[in-house]
Amino acid sequence: MRALVGRTFGSRRRSVPISLSDIRKWAIAIYYPEVPPRLFWDEEYAATTSHGGVVTPEEFNPFAWFTAEGPVMAPTWEGPIRDSGPESAFGVRSPDTTFILNGGIEVSYGVRMKPGDVITSSETTLLDYQERQSRLGLMLITRTEATWTNQNDQTVKVIRAIGIRY
């Protein structure tokens, strides 16, 4: 498995154009039960800010539910999670684990996303593996990196994700 470190896997994803409605719903979900900032839903107000219009919250995910390739059918998350890690992309057998968790996220931001933008996520690079003992047993920690760009090839964000399997 260590030979996989530094290699890329997966495929590029391209979003459908970001809609104002999706931005509004995202903002409501984050700020509920309070009204979200006007920057995320009020076009008239947003036009007066330095952004010149509505933008997404930085953490907005344009790949949920649907991409340019069609519907995103999420896994049922039932049964064993074998082959849920990046190893399967290289034909390498994954270790036996039962659970998978989001261990952490590191993001560097570039330009903001806004309505109409089409976002592309790069292939994913496997950065490293670590093993760690925890109260839940021996854990396999996998760090990966992907870059999002917009339709003008401007970097939107660089995401380093920490996956935990145990």
Next chain:
Amino acid sequence: MQIEVGQDIPTFERMSGFHAWNRFAAVNDEFVPIHMDDDAGRRAGNPGAFGMGNLQFAYLHAALRQWIGDDGQILEVACQFRAPNLRGLTTITRGRIVALRDQGRETVVDLEVWTETEEGTVMAPGSATVMVPKSVSEGWAVEDLNL
């Protein structure tokens, strides 16, 4: 500059539970049993269902945004998910200034950020860097920091 290293930013607080997690699942397509079902949460070694890490990550951004305002810019945010965000607790998002740098017309601020329970159990420790126009940062007064 009226802000200093060591100062806290205003907190961002939300009750944890299905009312919040279901809304987030709906926008992020994140319908995972450990976030919907106490039995699934227990099978994963926790006291019950727990909230998404991605939602805590969003709360870190919300705390930063309410502090820097619409013209501020979040440059980096990182966190690790160390403890489950369980139903019924209040998730308190905090930030503390660890460094300040002048950068032309802007001020760059490094912060320690984290979410914690009302009892002070840290759930998601992390860090952040933001950039704020000096026209904004020079107007910040200590009393505005909600200390």
